[in-house]
Amino acid sequence: MYSLRFRIARWVLAHQKISWLFFALVTAFFIAGLPKVQLRTIFSDLLPSDDPFVQTFKDHPNFGNPLTVAVMIKRKDGDIYNPETIAKVWKFTRDIDLTPGVDHDLILSVTTGKARYTEATPYGIDMRPLMGDIAPSTPEEVALFKERVYKSPNTKVFLISGDDTATLITATFIEHSVEYGEVFDFVQKLAADARDEHHEVYVTGQPILIGWVYQYTTQMLLIFAVTVGALLLALILYMRNAVGILTPIITSAVAAIWAFGLVGWLDVSIEPLLMVVPLLLTARSFSHSVQFTERYYEVYAHVKDRAKAAEITMGVMMAPSILGIITDIIGIAVVAAAPIPAMWRHALFCGMWAVWLIPTGVFLISLLLAALPTPDNVEKLIGHGEVSGVHRRFQALLTGIARLTYGSRARYTAAVVILFSAAATWTSLQIKIGNPVEGTNLLWEDSDFNGAVRAINRHFPGVNTLELVFESKTPEAEEWNVTRAETVMSMLKLQNIMEKGEDPPRATLSFNDYLRESNRLFQGGSPKWLELDNRDRAINAAAIGVMMGSSAKNYGHVIDDTMQHGTVSLWYKDNKQETVDAALAAARKAVAEVGQEHEFFRIRLATGIIALQEAVNRVVDRFHWVMIGLLNVSIFLLCSYAYRSFVAGLILLVPVNLSNQVMIASMHLMGVGLDVNSLIVAAIGVGVGIDYGIYLLSRICEEYHAQGEDWGQAITAALRTTGKAIMFTATIMTVGVLPWYFMSGLKFLADMGLLLVVIMSINMVMALLVLPLLVWYVKPKFVGRKDLLVGEGVDLSLLTDQQSPA
Template sequence: MGTVRHAIAVWTFRNQVLAITVILLITAISAAGLPHVQIKTIFSDMLPTGHPYAETFRDHPNFGNPLTLSVMIKRTNGDIYNTDTLQKVWDMTRDIDLAPAVDHDQVLSITTSKARYAEATPYGINMRPLMDSTVPQTESDLDEFRARVERSPNARGFLVSEDGTATLVQATFIEHRLDFGETFAYVQDLVESARDENHEVHLAGEPALIGWVYEYQEQMLWIFGVTLLALFAALFLYMRNIAGVVTPAITGVISAIWGFGFAGWMGLAVDPLLLLVPLLLVARAFSHTVQYIERFYEILDVVGDKHKAGELSLRVMLGPGVLGIVTDALAILLIVLAPIPAMQRFAIFAGYWALILLPTSVLLAPLILTRLPTPRNLHVIVARDDSAGGVHQWMARMLSHVATLTTGTRARYTAIVLVLCGAVSIYFGAAIKVGNPVEGSALLWEDSEYNVAVRNINDNFPGVNTLELVLESKETGTLEKTARKADAVHTMLALQDIMERSDSPPRATLSFADYLAEGARLYNGGDPRWMPLDPNDRATQAAASAAMMGSGPKAFSHVIDMKQQNATVSLWYRDNRQETVDKALADARAAVEQVGKEHPNFTVRLGSGTIALQQAVNDTVKDHYWVIVVVLSLLMFVLSAIAFKSVLAGIILVSQVNMANFVIIAMLYAMDMGLDINSLLVAAMGIGVGIDYGIYLLARVCDEYENQGGDFEAIIREAVTTTGRAIAFTATIMLIGIMPWYFLSGLKFLADMGLLLGAVMVINMIMALFVLPVMVWFLKPRFVQRDDLLISEHLNLAELRPVQSEGGV
């Protein structure tokens, strides 16, 4: 492999113009794809494929559709039964019906024809809209409207609050036509216009949540700009020369053009929430490039020739650079194992970006360095002169002290501390929650407008979180109206009864059967004793006909489909905290088991709605996170063992990176952050960061074996104070760059990810600088002595130093 590295380095520097031309050509082609980059959320792609809950939703999207907005209009000084408030509801309903991508059949409020009440007339049963074609104006009209609401089986509680001070306007949207940003801006403008001194207006629902994320896109880009400025400022203060700042900038920009250009050409949509990952990948380009810069300057300080230093640094760094970047890419690409289309698509995009750091950071960096001026502060950067001072010398001294803690008698005490930290991290990491730990959304701050809206709607209505138990007809393709048959209707009632009597009952339940009781009463002369439904098809069909008199299936589309074959039992819960979700689903499974899943004409399927869909994602994350970690660890072990030609090397590196991973998971637990679809990707990338640090440091240990005469204490000290300095610097500048996120971001998710990424960098740095050296000290592996490793060059700088003569060099 040394011959291969040598050949690649020689060819690259003999054909510099060709290499740079090829890179620039690929950059130009990639740049042409940038206008085609799509930054958007595709909701259905955020749901896992194959999970029974997600498949139930896909089969019956009209039941408990999460793409539903809820607007609550609340009177602050009285009830809603006044012309002013009802006019606001009327206007809001009709304005929302004009919103982009709205499903006109799924707009519901007390002012729509779908909200009805029943009355018996001399000519039969009449189902009439609660509100006529105009808003009530007189006191008598308002009293009549109030009476109608009282006679409506399900308007009170679901559309009008129990105290009569608030009402809901709901609208569902068609996904393939939905632009979350456009729709949210339109509806939010309606909400803000409707607010006044007498009315609170609140907006909630998945489209509003995603809309708020879109709303913060501009702020996110501004914060990312601040991050990049902070990174460049840290680079400048650290390097204090042109080459040290320009080289990482060029490699970072080119990698970004290649990455986003690939997404544009491939038509891969990038979710706004995951835009922080490209920023992290730019930082990874910085990290790999800084490793090259540090080694290039170190060799240049000895050989004095930029061309020779560039070729030698490429030879030395090619092995660890390739292995580090490949493991980085694997950490991301393996997320395709989680069957969530949005994550799989993003893993391909980000994995490709991670992989292209091979040409941009490994091959291009030394070519750039040889063409830029030699820094005047070269001797200061390599920190070989104790009198030089500055941050480089300070870091070298600090890391020298770190090295003393990992060798000699102190190493055993350091090892004890590390073992205890590892045990504590495993204990708390095992208790990590999967799912949402807060009421509302963890994406936004607790006092955000969205989370305040969710709490207010939950305080006045059953809530915005439903669990759907779907009765799916086995008679599809026929004219049979399964949802109107006695078995189906009584199964609905039984499910509602069981759930309402459970230890953790829902706040409300609703099914098609709830509308039939009033129909049965009116059908039988208005006697309340006829409200209980007879257990036979004839009586049930009659009650259904009475309930639907004067309307049609469209008015009941939230509980039955248009063909009246499939139906749902909707269960409302106050919040979507994981504890609530777990109890709701456990009770629902027990209820389905009690009534029976399979019936002659239908199957009871669990489930749909926000509760079930959230759990579908959580199950996928929980089932696949550790699979990804195990598979990634095995691949890292195999690749490391091959590169270092030692099983022990694989064990050392995988042990270090997995200890860091457990500490990171424990940090998530301490921060009360659930492991979810968003933090999964960041945590996986953290593993890639950790293995990078370990690879570079262990490769330097191998390189220093001959230079230090086999003295492991000297080997570790030299590796930690040189390569360790690049590790400490890249971790530090990332920490400096991302800390502003916490203080500047309106998205709690971005702030939390800033803290998490900061923890990832610091923890992986500490693990690399302590765990790996301690293991090397105690194990004293023999593979470091070999001169045929795929990863190490065993470069002896003393032999490369120009010979001094009396007349000069």
């Protein structure tokens, strides 16, 4: 295997024209795919395909559809019962009906035909819209409208606030037709036009949230450019030669082009929120390049020939580089184990990006090293002669760190590491799965979106529903299942149980509520007749009263248009995970009491925002440890094989798992919940975190022989060489990533940027401190072997005749 590496390296450098042509053609192919790249969110692909809640949502998309925009228009100096405010609501309702992708049957406000009042007349029950064909414009018409509102109890709960100062407009969108950027721009313009000195307008809903993410796409690209600029500046200050500056930039850029070009050709969309992961992959590419280039400097100092030094460096670094990249790939690939299509697509995108680091980070970089001008400061870079500036500081710091990892001081270092690790592990166990805030943790607390959520929650039952679906077992039958007495009485019982429970919802609604009001009016208007008679005949009579002169589409939020299926809607104050847990626990208990299976219908748990959030969180809870377990097993087996020792696998896994605990603890302290987005970053962080350990352990193996089998000297030499490259790459990536925290309008990206800083920093510390400490205490036998797959050693004194090792 050792000679094979050098034979491959010799062939590549001996056939540079063919190699360059290969890279040029492949890069051109992927460049052609770049115009087809799509940064786009597909909402249903964010949901786990195998979850029963998601199946309920797909079977009954009308009930609690999260792709609903909620708009609250609030009067600042009085109530809404004035011609100006009503006209504004009227216009907004009709304008939002023009939004691309809107479901015209699922728009609701006090100005639509779905908002109805009921009254008894000498000719029977009269159920009519609150407004006619035009908005009330005179004091008398407004007074009549207000009178009608008070004859519509549900309107006073769900469409007009208790203090009469605000009203709600909702519009649901069709997923396969909606373009979130267009919806965002269209609705936000309507809101801006509606705002004035007397009115405030608040806009929320999943389409608007996704729209906000789209709005920050340009900002993301700007911050990415700032990051690249910071990395470039750090490289210039550190390397001070063309080789060290250009190789990381070119190899990283080519890998990125190949990754984006591939998804362009495959017509696979990329989730915008997860664009922080490519930043992590760019960091890995820089890290591999710097490690490779630093080793090239050492070889060049002996052979004094660019091409020969590049050939030798490729042969020496090929195995540890590929092993490190494979661990990156594994860290990404396990993400695809979760049954969420968006995660699979992102695993494909980022996984192939990591795969492309092999040809670019091993072969292309070698061609670049052979072609670029000879560096004139090699002696300083490798620590020979007079060392000054940042290199001297790095060398001094690393020498000090090395002294902490062996000899008598090692016991104190070990004690500190154990205490720190115990504290980090305990803190990491406190992290919460799911959303930790009211609104969304993707945006800052003071964002317009979160402000709108809080405002609507103050005036209405809220925007977070849990839907318990009453599904007909015989949908092909002619009878109206939702008007059968057993169905209606079960709805009523379920609502009563939920309203009287320990964690009651803010409000409940079902078709039963409309039937009760109709029944009251049929019986003369007394409130005592709100109670329905438990007979099909009586229920049908109430239903006829409700439906007279109307259409089932006017009640599409509680029944389907065939009247075969219905829902009990439950509103909750927020979507924090503790609220979600309590709501679902109460719902399961209530459904068990009512009975889930009946002769003509079944009750399905559940759909709505609460249920769908829980569906995603269950995947996080279920697959978090599965992913970490798969990563550990895969990396353990791979590294054990490469080093010919199970002990090596364990030594490498200890620091990377400690890093993972610190990372999760940091997320908890930052107030970041473990959700589907942060899970991806966490899983990939484990895979990429082991790279530093592989490079350093391989160098310790080499230095152990070079330093006369002296453990302390081997550790010190490894830290002063490979450790310097590790410290530099971690430092420059920290500098480069920090702008994400201070510049991002998306809190999630800011948090993930800060988390990447933690990942880089803690992986560096664990590699430079904990791994040498473990080597010192274990003194593994595999270090003394000379047949390791990842052995970096090569006797440079044998290369003075310019012959490659056999």
